Amino acid sequence: MAIQKKFSLMIPGPTPVPERVLEALGRHPIGHRSKDFQNIVKSTTENLQWLHQTKNEVLTITGSGTAAMEAGIINTLSKGDKVICGENGKFGQRWVKVAEEFGLEVVQINAEWGKALDPEKFKNILENDFNKDIKAVILTHSETSTGVINDLKTISQYIRNHKKALSIIDCVTSIGAFNVPIDEWELDIVASGSQKGYMIPPGLSFISVSEKAWKANELSNLPKFYLDLKSYKKSLLNNSNPFTPSVNLMFALDEALKMMREEGLKNIFQKHERHKRAISEAAKKLNLKLFASEKSLSPSITSIETQNFDAESFRKNINDKYGIQLAGGQDHLKGKIFRVGHLGYINDRDIISVISAIGLTLYERNMVNENDIGQALIEAKKHLEG
Amino acid sequence: MAIQKKFSLMIPGPTPVPERVLEALGRHPIGHRSKDFQNIVKSTTENLQWLHQTKNEVLTITGSGTAAMEAGIINTLSKGDKVICGENGKFGQRWVKVAEEFGLEVVQINAEWGKALDPEKFKNILENDFNKDIKAVILTHSETSTGVINDLKTISQYIRNHKKALSIIDCVTSIGAFNVPIDEWELDIVASGSQKGYMIPPGLSFISVSEKAWKANELSNLPKFYLDLKSYKKSLLNNSNPFTPSVNLMFALDEALKMMREEGLKNIFQKHERHKRAISEAAKKLNLKLFASEKSLSPSITSIETQNFDAESFRKNINDKYGIQLAGGQDHLKGKIFRVGHLGYINDRDIISVISAIGLTLYERNMVNENDIGQALIEAKKHLEG
Numbered sequence: 129m130a131i132q133k134k135f136s137l138m139i140p141g142p143t144p145v146p147e148r149v150l151e152a153l154g155r156h157p158i159g160h161r162s163k164d165f166q167n168i169v170k171s172t173t174e175n176l177q178w179l180h181q182t183k184n185e186v187l188t189i190t191g192s193g194t195a196a197m198e199a200g201i202i203n204t205l206s207k208g209d210k211v212i213c214g215e216n217g218k219f220g221q222r223w224v225k226v227a228e229e230f231g232l233e234v235v236q237i238n239a240e241w242g243k244a245l246d247p248e249k250f251k252n253i254l255e256n257d258f259n260k261d262i263k264a265v266i267l268t269h270s271e272t273s274t275g276v277i278n279d280l281k282t283i284s285q286y287i288r289n290h291k292k293a294l295s296i297i298d299c300v301t302s303i304g305a306f307n308v309p310i311d312e313w314e315l316d317i318v319a320s321g322s323q324k325g326y327m328i329p330p331g332l333s334f335i336s337v338s339e340k341a342w343k344a345n346e347l348s349n350l351p352k353f354y355l356d357l358k359s360y361k362k363s364l365l366n367n368s369n370p371f372t373p374s375v376n377l378m379f380a381l382d383e384a385l386k387m388m389r390e391e392g393l394k395n396i397f398q399k400h401e402r403h404k405r406a407i408s409e410a411a412k413k414l415n416l417k418l419f420a421s422e423k424s425l426s427p428s429i430t431s432i433e434t435q436n437f438d439a440e441s442f443r444k445n446i447n448d449k450y451g452i453q454l455a456g457g458q459d460h461l462k463g464k465i466f467r468v469g470h471l472g473y474i475n476d477r478d479i480i481s482v483i484s485a486i487g488l489t490l491y492e493r494n495m496v497n498e499n500d501i502g503q504a505l506i507e508a509k510k511h512l513e514g
Numbered sequence: 515m516a517i518q519k520k521f522s523l524m525i526p527g528p529t530p531v532p533e534r535v536l537e538a539l540g541r542h543p544i545g546h547r548s549k550d551f552q553n554i555v556k557s558t559t560e561n562l563q564w565l566h567q568t569k570n571e572v573l574t575i576t577g578s579g580t581a582a583m584e585a586g587i588i589n590t591l592s593k594g595d596k597v598i599c600g601e602n603g604k605f606g607q608r609w610v611k612v613a614e615e616f617g618l619e620v621v622q623i624n625a626e627w628g629k630a631l632d633p634e635k636f637k638n639i640l641e642n643d644f645n646k647d648i649k650a651v652i653l654t655h656s657e658t659s660t661g662v663i664n665d666l667k668t669i670s671q672y673i674r675n676h677k678k679a680l681s682i683i684d685c686v687t688s689i690g691a692f693n694v695p696i697d698e699w700e701l702d703i704v705a706s707g708s709q710k711g712y713m714i715p716p717g718l719s720f721i722s723v724s725e726k727a728w729k730a731n732e733l734s735n736l737p738k739f740y741l742d743l744k745s746y747k748k749s750l751l752n753n754s755n756p757f758t759p760s761v762n763l764m765f766a767l768d769e770a771l772k773m774m775r776e777e778g779l780k781n782i783f784q785k786h787e788r789h790k791r792a793i794s795e796a797a798k799k800l801n802l803k804l805f806a807s808e809k810s811l812s813p814s815i816t817s818i819e820t821q822n823f824d825a826e827s828f829r830k831n832i833n834d835k836y837g838i839q840l841a842g843g844q845d846h847l848k849g850k851i852f853r854v855g856h857l858g859y860i861n862d863r864d865i866i867s868v869i870s871a872i873g874l875t876l877y878e879r880n881m882v883n884e885n886d887i888g889q890a891l892i893e894a895k896k897h898l899e900g
Contacts, residue, residue, distance in 0.1 A: 142543040154540025157528040157715045159839050191577050192757035195740040226739045329543040331717050331760030353612045354581040371578035374717030453545050
């Protein structure tokens, strides 16, 4: 059966899961109202706050990252509220749809897919909002669909200067890979998902909520029940959950967070930075074009534009020959780019193996020679050794 | 560590998980857009339709049973719609709250906790609804909080006679334990959760949706995104999901459903019936009082009223001495009842061990003698052998 095949997951989620974590996942479930489970909720909550660099509550929801983002929006806003949505990819687009579905008035700030959002556009609109009509700024930090990281540090400064607007940020593929100091940047809502930097399978999502966001929550009139964050906050006081949580994924989360603490935040961020550089610089040596702007390369995903060949058959070849799963392009980018995920439990060997596989597949197509492959790997080595 | 303790879960969820299923759960995740994963979605969907006895779509949501029930309500109804909610326990109460949160006009049909809902009350209201104002009847089949099973067969007949109203049914602790022939009873929405009869950990919920419910969906104006069932239906055509699904729980589900098909529906239902009888009849031999009406005993949970002692310290003793986890009473029933879950992967040994443990704990308190214990076990044996 294909599931048992020896393969390497290098898509931007699900990401690889360490054995220690898989072992925890496969334990027999326990009662979610037991003392033992309360201890797990307590320990994961403390470690999530450490990872998120925040004193805010970090709530765990059984659901995907989209559920957490939707929760952020519907718990802090009301029908007719004006919001800014940054859109430069599939996920940015999704938050526009969610905002519109719930009757918000959306002002879009767009950038071409593959380019970063321009922070100055946020500044202009926010500075000219003299009546303080803008209730929130919604955007995606690391755009999984394109491999672009937006300049959240600068944009968050402009949001803070506005004083009224909340920041509601999709950090699904940045938390656990890139420095996102939530308290320092005063981010109000930060949403993320388990199958990314957290090194566990999909099925849980996380949301951190600031004091300012809880105040906004008191005024929010959008209907909600399963995603009503007040009930999660109340249960958390008792290290519990309002609804039956995904018990086994909580075992896995507990173990994965312990591993992350052993590694340390600085090491985790540096590892992702080294891997990003190694892949992107090696790709250039293989005459490949990076899809995202060089200054805005995501630490988690590298998108490569296949200018003169079909990206879909290329990644199929790599999967069939070398058992490495890469992601394709979405929507109009299908066939035009492929995406290499290097998020979470990835080591240097994974990086050199994907570079070798890409190199050999290009070689088979007479697009590079032996010298190019060797140079790409040596270039990667340089960046891996930092 | 307590998690590693040799214990037996006899709460009404999470329920015990077979080794085969835990092994599947602990596999390395695969890409959720891969062909291998599409095969799993296809196979689980077919087997869910078999288990649910329906040709309707059975959609899988990453979330708890509450998420599935909320989805059923917000996808078929509109603000101001009039609905009947049956309420005879904590879950019935919850659906009233959900319906009110989304602005529905709720007519409650109540019964004392521990008693079944009276089908004739549904008949009266539905038959007198000459203007066909009632858009849906919402109720809980097996009330987990009390151990009562409502007479869904009769009530569903009255809903069908009304012709307009949809049935939206919480079958969280009845599917996989009791015969719920969805197509034969023409149930429109049936919601359930993975940690119950399905023999897998919590984290997934299921919802079957009839043709009539999809028609109602076209008129529904309540806002939704993560729980928008149309997007799940559309993705299912491609054996896929609108959002990243809980991949590892899907591995577990696939394995558990295969085990259920090997066992067969008739055997599954008979096993639950035998276990229910064995426990309830043995309890009487131990001079214990059943909390639920004898004619409405749930096949999944037996609630026992502790008339002259504290239920909480009693179940703590059983947990500490014998490693059997039982559930307590909720809300005003706390301390007054304990609940024995016998749902899912439970065998005859589990049943005789819990009866022995209850018997010995009563003996320690001078509430029964050796003869009572022996009689209780012999009575159980009679029912176990059917």
